[in-house]
Amino acid sequence: MPERIQRRRTKGWRLPEGAVIVDRTSRWGNPFKVGSLIMEPGPYNSPASPYEGFLEAGTYRWTGMGGPYDYVIRPVRDAEDATALFRAYARFHDDQWPPEVIRRELGGRDLACFCPVPAEGEPDHCHRSVLMEIANSEVSADA
Structure with a gap:
């Protein structure tokens, strides 16, 4: 094993x-x-993805293609x-x-x-x- x-x-x-x-x-x-940022859900409602953009942690709304939907940028706990x-x-x-x-x-x-x-x-x-x-x-x- x-x-x-x-x-x-x-x-x-x-x-x-x-x-x-x-x-x-x-x-x-x-x-x-741990401590790095993620976007949840990920692009086009996929599972959470690592996030390296310029936005700070918080809740946002995507209105582009595949939207609208809310997503959260947060740290890995x-x-x-x-x-x-x-x-x-x-x-x-x-x-x-x-x-x-x-x-x-x-x-x-x-x-x-x-x-x-x-x-x-x-x-x-x-x-x-x-x-x-x-x-x-x-x-x-x-x-």
């Missing part, structure tokens, strides 16, 4: 053989960072929020996060990130857990 590995910066620590780094230094990093946002984002943006590529490149492998590994029975508020679910899932019959 693949394991969650916590990366360390301590002298002598080495990434276990076969493990894959999935933190922000890699292509697998979570685009939702905590690790649990960042993980939930990533889960919805990866499912919706399967062109950027193709499940077949995730399965091929990460399936059956240990995944390493700087987030702490939760104690037994505790929830894992790291996007690494989402990647592990996708990587080790079966392809559905109707896919």
